[in-house]
Amino acid sequence: MIELKNISKSFGEHHVLKNVSAKFHPGKVNFIIGRSGSGKSVMTKCTVGLLEPDQGQVLFDGRDFTSMTQRNRKEVRTEIGMLFQGGALFDSMTVSENVKFPLKMFSEMTDEEMDIRVADCIKRVELEGHGDKFPGELSGGMQKRVGIARAISMNPKYLFCDEPNSGLDPQTAIVIDKLIIDITREYGMTTVVVSHDMNSVIEASDTIHFIHEGEIAFEGDNAEMLVAQSDTLNEFIYASKLMQKLRDK
Amino acid sequence: MGIIFHIGRYTRFILRVLRKPENGAVFRRSLVNEMTTIGTNSVGIVALLSLFMGAVMCLQTAHQVSGWIPVYTIGFTVRQTMILEFSPTLIPVILAGKIGSNIASQLGTMRVTEQIDALEIMGINSAGFLVLPKIIAGIVCLPLLVIMSMFLGLTSGAAIAFLTGVSNMADFQYGLQVDFVSYDVIYAIIKTTIFSIIMTSVSAYHGFFTHGGALQVAKSSTNAVVYSVVIIMLSNLVLTKLLLT
Numbered sequence: 001m002i003e004l005k006n007i008s009k010s011f012g013e014h015h016v017l018k019n020v021s022a023k024f025h026p027g028k029v030n031f032i033i034g035r036s037g038s039g040k041s042v043m044t045k046c047t048v049g050l051l052e053p054d055q056g057q058v059l060f061d062g063r064d065f066t067s068m069t070q071r072n073r074k075e076v077r078t079e080i081g082m083l084f085q086g087g088a089l090f091d092s093m094t095v096s097e098n099v100k101f102p103l104k105m106f107s108e109m110t111d112e113e114m115d116i117r118v119a120d121c122i123k124r125v126e127l128e129g130h131g132d133k134f135p136g137e138l139s140g141g142m143q144k145r146v147g148i149a150r151a152i153s154m155n156p157k158y159l160f161c162d163e164p165n166s167g168l169d170p171q172t173a174i175v176i177d178k179l180i181i182d183i184t185r186e187y188g189m190t191t192v193v194v195s196h197d198m199n200s201v202i203e204a205s206d207t208i209h210f211i212h213e214g215e216i217a218f219e220g221d222n223a224e225m226l227v228a229q230s231d232t233l234n235e236f237i238y239a240s241k242l243m244q245k246l247r248d249k
Numbered sequence: 250m251g252i253i254f255h256i257g258r259y260t261r262f263i264l265r266v267l268r269k270p271e272n273g274a275v276f277r278r279s280l281v282n283e284m285t286t287i288g289t290n291s292v293g294i295v296a297l298l299s300l301f302m303g304a305v306m307c308l309q310t311a312h313q314v315s316g317w318i319p320v321y322t323i324g325f326t327v328r329q330t331m332i333l334e335f336s337p338t339l340i341p342v343i344l345a346g347k348i349g350s351n352i353a354s355q356l357g358t359m360r361v362t363e364q365i366d367a368l369e370i371m372g373i374n375s376a377g378f379l380v381l382p383k384i385i386a387g388i389v390c391l392p393l394l395v396i397m398s399m400f401l402g403l404t405s406g407a408a409i410a411f412l413t414g415v416s417n418m419a420d421f422q423y424g425l426q427v428d429f430v431s432y433d434v435i436y437a438i439i440k441t442t443i444f445s446i447i448m449t450s451v452s453a454y455h456g457f458f459t460h461g462g463a464l465q466v467a468k469s470s471t472n473a474v475v476y477s478v479v480i481i482m483l484s485n486l487v488l489t490k491l492l493l494t
Contacts, residue, residue, distance in 0.1 A: 050366055050370070076372075077372030082367065091362075104275055106272075106371075
């Protein structure tokens, strides 16, 4: 489980996160939703250590990540996989090399074992036959899938996905959502997804944290979210005409 | 942002760069790749510039030599110019344009496309992983390129002197040898080594701390070249004062 305790983060006079606390459960797809600029990306970056919070604690299964030495942080980071908004694949490497990279850096595997693991991960995201291609030769959806394959190559305990469906057509977005759900269940990972795509939230979420102006304004599951008595949350959920029609029905 | 801020951030950046690499084998492979990019891929441009510079220097000096100035001055001037200034200073300045912009744009693009964040998330010291091989490759390759440049400049000077008849071989050879101090070459190598560190690390610094998009990558690339050249020139003055006077 990942637990945030009273996290605050400011940039100059701008208070982006204000005393945020949250729990993300293992084996579940935990969503962080909110409007652009609400602080969800900063919250994720504070959680994974790309930004240092001004105060508060981030606990990975009880281990306080914020007060750890760099060496201990490295150990925790090898247990983290992350899917970035743009894929963040290494341009100079092929698909197979991208997936193999974390294994090469940190695992004790032989070359043969690594190749088997890479083939498994590529198969898991249904990209067999594309191992020798470079990221520039792939579509956006395929790049996201390679990102997932790379993220799971080290068998992570925690998976973070930053806007996994941005820039994807609805059908491909559903494929990515399904992949995230299946992988979370299969590996028993604690998955945290940052998104403002309501289709994804409804399709894939087990728990939802709605962040508004740097504070958690709602915490619950799908069913609770749809009947929540919160104006800011309702404005967010029912911003599109499609969602309004669904509500009115 | 103030100069103190940049000096502080640059120092912290270099301390991160100098940490022990996570994986020796991956680091060695990366070092070989960087030596190819920085060293091997620069041989052509360095050779071309040095050949022409040696030849032009010879003709310009010959144009000045008349009356009481001995002809061997042509060989002497070509030697001193190539060894003391052209090869160890101008070659790194020119390479700051080629290699420096390459380093800054590569790292800048990696930053804005979150590839550097991806390395950090994996638990890799991204600064060390990406930048240390470039700095070491620069330290190894640049002095070799500069020695090659000296040799080619002197050779082309001799060739043009012979072909145009501005000096005979004996005079030119005498000019090359007269009052030769081997310390001048050592001075040149020391300068080049320091310039290579400046060129690679300053360019990497600008690329690594890029924020934004394509426009900022281009700006970082420009800044990398400008700052590298300015710092090389300032260091040239200081080093010359310290090492030669």
